[in-house]
Amino acid sequence: MLVKPSPLTALNRVGIRAGEQCYDAIVGPGLLDRVGKLVAPLVRGPRCAVVADENTAALFAARVLRSLTEASYQRTLITLAPGEESKSLEQLGAVCEQMAAAGLDRTSFLVALGGGVPGDLAGFAAAIYFRGIPYVQVPTTLLAQVDSSIGGKTAVNLPAGKNLLGAVHQPVLILADTDSLQTLPPRELSQGFAEIIKHAIIADASLFALLDSFARNRNFTELVRRNIEIKASIVAQDEQDVTGARAILNFGHTVGHAIERAAGYGALAHGEAVSLGIVAACEVSVRKAGLKEAERAKAISMLEAFDLPTKLPPDFPRQLILPALRADKKFERGQVRFVVTPALGSARLTSDISVEEIAAAIELL
Ligand SMILES: NC(=O)c1ccc[n+]([C@@H]2O[C@H](COP(=O)([O-])OP(=O)(O)OC[C@H]3O[C@@H](n4cnc5c(N)ncnc54)[C@H](O)[C@@H]3O)[C@@H](O)[C@H]2O)c1
Numbered sequence: 001m002l003v004k005p006s007p008l009t010a011l012n013r014v015g016i017r018a019g020e021q022c023y024d025a026i027v028g029p030g031l032l033d034r035v036g037k038l039v040a041p042l043v044r045g046p047r048c049a050v051v052a053d054e055n056t057a058a059l060f061a062a063r064v065l066r067s068l069t070e071a072s073y074q075r076t077l078i079t080l081a082p083g084e085e086s087k088s089l090e091q092l093g094a095v096c097e098q099m100a101a102a103g104l105d106r107t108s109f110l111v112a113l114g115g116g117v118p119g120d121l122a123g124f125a126a127a128i129y130f131r132g133i134p135y136v137q138v139p140t141t142l143l144a145q146v147d148s149s150i151g152g153k154t155a156v157n158l159p160a161g162k163n164l165l166g167a168v169h170q171p172v173l174i175l176a177d178t179d180s181l182q183t184l185p186p187r188e189l190s191q192g193f194a195e196i197i198k199h200a201i202i203a204d205a206s207l208f209a210l211l212d213s214f215a216r217n218r219n220f221t222e223l224v225r226r227n228i229e230i231k232a233s234i235v236a237q238d239e240q241d242v243t244g245a246r247a248i249l250n251f252g253h254t255v256g257h258a259i260e261r262a263a264g265y266g267a268l269a270h271g272e273a274v275s276l277g278i279v280a281a282c283e284v285s286v287r288k289a290g291l292k293e294a295e296r297a298k299a300i301s302m303l304e305a306f307d308l309p310t311k312l313p314p315d316f317p318r319q320l321i322l323p324a325l326r327a328d329k330k331f332e333r334g335q336v337r338f339v340v341t342p343a344l345g346s347a348r349l350t351s352d353i354s355v356e357e358i359a360a361a362i363e364l365l
């Protein structure tokens, strides 16, 4: 008789090391029903709270709450309005108040269920509540599975700027349930692909082949697992973002952020602005870092294959991009610390690039 293998043996596990801490990311289908069981060896409880936005609460919270009850935890659900506006100091306060009202103490833990917004907010609440309690990331957007849930950066926004208030606080576990991506709207999926293509360019050119096969087989598990490995290996070199190793993750983001600001936040999705920033960074790399023309073309056609923009819309207020770039905090004495790729699969930080040279690349968008 054939013995059906336990689905757990088919799961993909990535060991992550960040500073003093080591934890796992587990990737695969069906994980939402196993949160309680998988977290039980790592945290005490008995109390915990699941922090989700209204969309992810409606879609997934019942399964996660059931699994926590089955593992004998006393759990509560805290919901936020969906969207970036919820990453605020007011919302952080409201979440912490609800944690206190539910009786959470230093033995308790949080489960961040959703995209980067609940992830960053719940992560920050966990970083400061009782001076730090454990939390689990259960990312449900592609962007959160391949990027924001990994590395322990948590934050809220201030009117003065995005992510200005935050902490580095590593989760005890990341559970990336690939089934959850089935309900994600296509535009949200592309957000993740922009960061995945960035990973391919800066760290692992073999991801290009995996992206080609993904277009045929739609196998998210392998794609997400490989991207977690890439981000984790960069984070492991520079957990606190001080040595410069982690800065290569900003590839495409200097111009991308300027385009986002020029458009007015929200007009272009972050991934769309980053896609344009990647095109500009590739152009700068051809001119200043020896990137081959054919490699640049390969990167750009991959962005196009995933429906990401590679040209500015005709009515875009182009004249606002340069002032936004100059206002970037990375801009110092007329020079920007800029990430270039000398060859696909590698990247380095350079300050040998002037704003004018970046402006010339933006002209071509
Ligand atoms: N901490 C980090 O290192 C890091 C890195 C990159 C980005 N970020 C942050 O991440 C945030 C963006 O993350 P995001 O794009 O995941 O945004 P998000 O959390 O707002 O999710 C996007 C939208 O998708 C919905 N959604 C989530 N999962 C869904 C699903 N499975 N099915 C259907 N709808 C679903 C959400 O309700 C929301 O409306 C930004 O605030 C950004 O600053 C953090």
Ligand SMILES: [Zn+2]
Residues within 6 Å of the ligand: 195, 253, 270, 274
């Ligand atoms: Zn990004």
